[in-house]
Amino acid sequence: MKQKTMFIIRILLIIIGAFITAYGLESILIPNNVSDGGVTGISIVSSTLLNLPLGILIGILNIPFVWLGYKQIGKKFAFLSIIGILSLSIFTSIMHNIPTIIEGDSLLVTVVGGVIIGFGMGLALRNGGALDGIDMLAVLLSRKLPFGTSDLILFLNSFVFILVSTVFGLKGAILSSIAYFIASKVIHIIEEGFSGSKTFKIISSNHETLITEIQTKLGRYCTYSVITASDMQTQLTEVTCLINRLEEQKLKEIINTVDPKAYIAIYETADYHVGNIKKEDVH
Template sequence: MKKHQISKSLTQKFFIILGGLIAAYGLEAVLIPNNVSDGGVTGISIVISQLTPLSLGILIAVLNIPFIYLGYKQIGKSFAINSVIGIISLAIGTSLMHHVPTIIKGDALLVTVAGGIIIGFGMGIALRNGGALDGIDMLAVLLSRKLPFGTSDLILFLNFFVFIIVATVFGFKGALLSAIAYYIASKVILIVEEGLSGSKSFKIITTEPVNMVETIRDRLGRSATINTVQGAYSNQEFKEITCIINRMEESKMKTIIREIDPSAFVTVYEVIEVKGGNFQKRDVH
């Protein structure tokens, strides 16, 4: 079991690194040479790199530091470590690929579509394996717990200001193309990672309800409810745990379930909106 966990962890980190390198290629070979930016912290880093002698890779690594701390406090140590690996891979990738040939030149529509697909694919791979390549999503998750707005709304809101900053360097056309590329990337992420923002409800029927709830609380900072359910044919009683998480925590939740009770019956639902109750979570380490 321990060897399996180590193998799985290494595999996840490999794909996170791969996702970072793919996203870096999309930036350096498609978007940046055509004066098109990305959203989030990466977009701000691109703007600063155009205005100063600082390299894009250094800026991506430095500007994401406070957001990695947010990820550590709100989602957990493993997510923060995986995000550090992903962001460093993206930063190193942009430095190594800074002079790669531009694969598309001049065609605005093709640039935004191809760039968005490549970047979205890379970011989706990283998120699917429990890491992130950009810190703005972590900030949106945190703000969604303090403001009456959904995570996806806050991501769009925060990126609105990013694209205003982009317009000061790349002009209105460049900012508009950047927004389109980011939109396309977000849709690709939805396909690859099954959703960047929002919430999911886990219903878990397990023979280890107390251990499961305590582990979810300790490692995710999430509360849960326990109901008694009865099998329709066997008339046997079971304990059913219900827990709502954000989608960046999904990979960690599945790991917890697999470790505590591999035979647990699990159903996962999309959650449109969460209000009230005890959805707020405590910090985890």
């Protein structure tokens, strides 16, 4: 019952995150010809060029990326992301004609807009869902290319802002990139380093089951070693696992289910090379 309650709370927080993001887009960024990055940015440009509702485009363009999330991370992540993306689509449609709260001041627009959408997206990500599919594409490409997820997100968004410049001009593209940069930093603060890969070191009395669950539900291989406690007598087993930023919440759930008393240390991982240890599809 407690798990169901927590899951419902997470859904509500993702919906709130989508509401906040939609408000930042419709009341600040879009009226000032400033875009977001990722699939949302592509949707904004497409909406302007084709004169189609932004909410519908956000929902449609994110469909293939939700499938990637399902394949790479699992059903729960895909389900929560669908809720987040649909909520963002609905809220942007509802708020389309709301009053603009900031006009003309480019610095204020980028800072306030970036903070608001960053807070909304960070809130969704912290609770296991995503509001934009470009992160999922970056995760997939990181398996094939010798680059980290964060580097690929930045690389993919560079093309988005080139596209933005064709509609909002060079100034609009520059302001959009600044707003996106600010938003990414806010997400980082909310998620405590959510913008990169992470290494989990887990000391568990049930390491065999834990490794099996991680491999089955996340498609991740782990390493483990026997260590000795400081009393020089107690033998313990330490499991090490490298994950991407979208998998953190799910890995924590796996650990809590298998061994709630496990010791966990989490490290930021600036760079890595997968070698022969590659992630498998979970479906």
